[in-house]
Amino acid sequence: MSVWPAWEVREGERATRWLHVRLEFADGARIDALATVCDGGVCVEDVQARPALTLEDLAVFAEWIEGPLARACAGGAGPGSGAAAGTGAHRDDGSVRPRGPEAWRFVARTYREAQERGVDPVLAVMDETGCSRRGALRLIGRTRDAGLLSPRHARR
Template identity: 60%
Template sequence: MSVRPAWEVRESEGATRWFEFRLDFADGARVDALALVAGGSVCVEEVRAQPALTLDDLAVLADWIEESVAGACATGSEAGGVGPGRRARPVPPRGAEGRQLVAREYRAAQRSGTDPVLAVMSATGHGRRTSLRLIGQARDAGLLPARRARR
């Protein structure tokens, strides 16, 4: 098993860090994962397993990743690290309230000059793909302007 930092994005009040995980088993099975650490939460963004994992195996893997990240990061709040015993993902609001949260975070990030997608990822606890889908839904609801002006 190995845990290694992949990359880090520093912001004024902390950092967003990604870690790569690899588990190799004696029978040839392998699990690769990418986890995001931001604002005291851990979010598993991507998992590849050969052979495929069951839902129960995924739950065990998420707990193992959370503990491993806590060990790899500085404990407490320095550098955006997570302390042991925290839950992995905040529970964002759903429906119209969730779309308003996405739009509010997106616009605030644009005003401050930071990456709006990372701001939505941090606010919702979702990965990049899901956050992009949520941003699209906020656009469709008229809460954000169209991405490109039509000619």
Template identity: 60%
Template sequence: MSVWPAWEVRENEGAVTTAWFDVRLEFGDGARVDALAVVSQGRVRLEDVRAQPALSLDDLAVLADWIEDPLAEVSGAGPEPEPEAAGSRRARPAWPRGVEGRRLVAQEYRTAQERGVDPVLAVMCATGHSRRKSLRLIAQARDAGYLTPRHARR
């Protein structure tokens, strides 16, 4: 892994408030990940990621964990977790898997329909997943029988 400074923003007193870093991960099989990371107020955020071959969502979620410690060493400021999030490193809330998760997805979907709002957006907000993943969860809830079929079968 290679980390080098890209640019930084300083306050009037000369203290660095925000710093951007270029990060490169190269793997033995030829895969490569280039990222632009921001360190601000002790937190690491990814602004741009390019990977060859493309990363899965699970790999992308782990990417921040891979680069967090090297960035802290280079920037000189270790990340300070918030008190309520000290035990959790997940960016999105935990969502139950399996039957319980499907049942909750169906419940969110039906509640949104009753309120007249977009049910897919409601599932996205509840789970913290992307639109594609939320649609997949809704389809799984349909297949499990928690929601009515989308189209009438002929």
């Protein structure tokens, strides 16, 4: 997967970035997209795929690119840098991430360290695991269920 900047619009402190995303597969299939990143949210503006994507595939594609786009924006690969931000998809390499209780301890440590630094803990988990936002939230929820993080809401 490769991600590179298209353009950026700034209004005060707020910035909206448009990025080109390209996925090329060994069998010759290819997906080109234009995505918008604003206030931590990702929106797919345009997609061209050969062969065509089903609606289900398109939903998975949007989840799949969320992490690499966040890393590309956080890494300073904004417009004007002139550099393409190549990102590897961690989903295909199951050996990179721990599983089960080991993963929960890893997520809990990453989450707490991000809170101590004053950064978004969900984004930190996304960056460390390579998961989409939805996947990171699932991992955080499982970590809470395992008792390694405090409950989200105190029960009365």
